[in-house]
Amino acid sequence: MFEEASEVFDNMFKSSFPLTFIVFIPAVLILVSPLPAEAAHEFTVYRMQQYDLQGQPYGTRNAILNTEARTVEAEVLSRRCVIMRLADFSYDKYQKALRQSAGAVVIILPKNMSAMPQDIVQQFMELEPEMLATETIIPVYFAMEDDELLSIYTQTLTSSSSQGSLSAAEVLLHTATANGFQMVTSGAQSKAISDWAITSLEVSDDMRTILLMDDSFSWQSSPFCFSWLSYGADSNGSGVSMLLELARLFSKLYTYKRTHAGFNLLFFLSGGGKFNYQGTKRWLEDNLDHTDSSLLQDNVAFVLCLDTLGNGDSLHLHVSKPPKEGSPQYYLLKELETVVSSQYPEVKFSMIHKKINLADDMLAWEHERFGIRRLPAFTLSHLPSHRLAQRSSIMDVRPHVDVKKLSRNTKVVAEALARVIYNLTEKGAPGDLQIFTEQMQVQEEHLSAVVDWLTAQPRAAQLVDKDSSVVSTLEYHLAHYLKDVKRHYVKADKRDPEFVFYDQLKQTMNAYRVKPAIFDLLLAVCIAAYLGMMYLAIQVWCGLLVLYFKSVFYIFL
Template sequence: MLNTEARTIEADVLSRRCVLMRLAEFSFDKFQEALRQSAGAVVIILPQNMSIMPQDVIQQFMEIEPELLATETIVPVYFALEDDELLTIHEQTYSASVSQGTASAAEVLLHTATANGFQMVTSGAQSKAISDWSITSLEGRLTGLGGEDLPTIVIVAHYDSFGVAPWLSYGADCNGSGVAALLELARLFSRLYTYKRTHAGYNIMFFVSGGGKFNYQGTKRWLEDNLDHTGGGDDSLYLHVSKPPKEATPQYAFLKELETVTSNRFPEVKFSMIHKKINLAEDMLAWEHERFGIRRFPAFTVSRLESHRNSLRTSIMDMRSQIDIRKLYRNTKVIAEALARVIYNLTEKGAPENLQIFTEQMQLQEDQLSSVLDWLTAQPRAAQLIDKDSTLISTLEYHMNRYLKDVKRHYVKADKRDPEFLFYDQLKQTMNAYRVKPAIFDLLLALCIAAYLGLAYLVVQNFGFIYNMVRRITLKQKQH
């Protein structure tokens, strides 16, 4: 619960105050200053349209976010999208905060008697842990020509997002773009697998995982359950691996086909492989393919990001405006063409390096890719907001059923004795702002009332004396 007076960071005293800061003026030093002065709460005001913000401001906040998450504090931190009313409150609070720091004592007293302030109030129960939360993942497959014993290629993308404020975590690039690309790949290869003459000798499984931002819990549980049964932003594309692939292996072939497709069809793309060993001493894995690597399955991650430490992966600034749909389309096409060359063994069969498979009626649909991404980024997708009955899950399931066979759900619940993750309720609060006079105004008003009552008392007690004095003065004036 919160019931404190509003101030901006410019005020001299922040103790037990609700500190309002706009994104453009926010910094970690200012945040630390509010904590040092024992502020009652901090409200960070974000613009409705992030695309209008300068890129350096967005980048600065993304770099601060991990520090905010790592800073342990009892001070509640709120994030609010700005509107006219909130901006008016901030403007008036800023004026009051600045004037108090530069005025004389008399001016401060006068300002106190005349100015209006705002009391910020929230109510609600204490946040509680949700003990029975399920993380949902979805699986669908295309069965190759020759039965179930064929080698299987698994294409994975996690759908959940992450950021310092769950209700503002839209995860456009991480990983809305990955899910949009996966669904487009499912559509393309389902058409190839419809006809016998284009049916490949590989099973392809598509896995949309949940809990990706919580150490890839959906993939971890799926591998545990199925181990005995299973075999857009810039001009860079990276293949992240835990172990460099050996020659004459399918993964080596895929690496070479990616190089072939990018060099022949998209020379502007800088493609390279990045090798990073799995660090089991770390609490969090770097990439989702490491879940497979731990189980000794050959796997890799294709990403436009060079490092797993890129701040965009865990930021509320990962918005739709950050995605260039044309480059996402190009990168999806690179993956689709390279994968097709692998499963049809086109290089060994002597097919030209510049051969295109997905053309004419079989080409990628940029409009559909864009529509799926728009839909995904129109809603926050933090894992603690998406239960098994959510519209997001049912819509993803519907999309996968259009193209794939045997679509089914997988659920993950935290271990009750040693939970791998723990979610809490009360992720959104309504804050009311009441226009009030500052607290010291009550004291001044009380003094004025006391003085008035005291004067009235003296007049009543000495009415005869005062009456005689007034009468004498009046008579003297008449005589003159």
């Protein structure tokens, strides 16, 4: 084909100049205009969560994207991919894209999220629950900022914002000549993940079955808007770190018979905590509703849940029912007050009473799962309310955990528990008596290492399966201090599932540099006009030549 084309061009050059000029240049323009676009950039994107909980859909329902990029400043967003930086994000802009039926939304995150202005961080944290609670048809993605992606955003912003100040003809010309970007995802449409198991870890043996405490919390991170960005540093990486340190400390105390307390301990790492505490719910059903299981059949002194304890100078004991005077849970409350007031006066301690609202679809705190089953339980946290955005935000990253304060809070819990199980109050022990000192003291380096490891990887429930390295590492760590580590799996009922997870949460997106469709139309019009002008010029040129030769002929005659 190329040989035939070369012969045609060769004959054209050998012919008269006007024919070459008229045909060759348009032919080159026609051949060049539809050349395939080059890929401007390839980058990883993280899709908003998609799951069903108790029959209610959450998050985005779509994962396929193939549309032209625009910024929210453009007048028309219909069937366009709206890209915006987190620094410029607002709920009004987000709703504008949804109202105009945008094809997708891509939010660009800065490289260092902890360096973002606090007002922007707080604003986005407050918007995340609303974004997640709204069933969104269009795909919503996050992307980490880099130089090329920022250049794409800048060019698209310039193109989108300039159109508002131009005339109609200028807008048409600008639209036809400007470069655009076609955003395309390489993944398939999302589908439900079948037979997914939420994993929990229980630690007990013949010596410490259960009678005193159940350190129960969600070691998997919250269901944030974007699961692949859910590192859950304070909520609840801090709780995991504290539990592991408590397991280490009390395993030493329980090693010797002379220091073995009258209470037994059980440590429980529950999975799927922010999915309405599915791991805890199934564990309670298995141990309370089955006659062949006696784990919780005996008297449980109390259940202590640890949640978001890596920052702040306050500690709140959240309860569904105030403890009765003289009960073990009452003694724990008093011992926490004693330890805080005598050893850490800078900490403000309080008890917050909130009744369980069974009408709500989601429980507020994990201890409510135990309260429903009439087991005495409470949650310790530095947050005064379960509604605060820190519990479920992608902004909850490693810098949000102050290891010194986490170490202090761990010491408070360990000392208060020890005073309860060894009955030091009735024995008249002073409030400033410290049990965990010297070789038995809380290891700040250990806490820091665990938090660093947990926040180095996303831990959303859809990403942590039974073969995950997170599960196996935690299991190994617990087995180092305690015996008989057991796994508990929770699978959704196939007929009436309480939870359904979906895939395609992480994809590769390509930004292709393209010309708009109107460019081809404008090019065709220009070529047609050019050919028409050349045709008319040749006709006039030929007429002039004929007239010239006639005049010369008459002169010679």
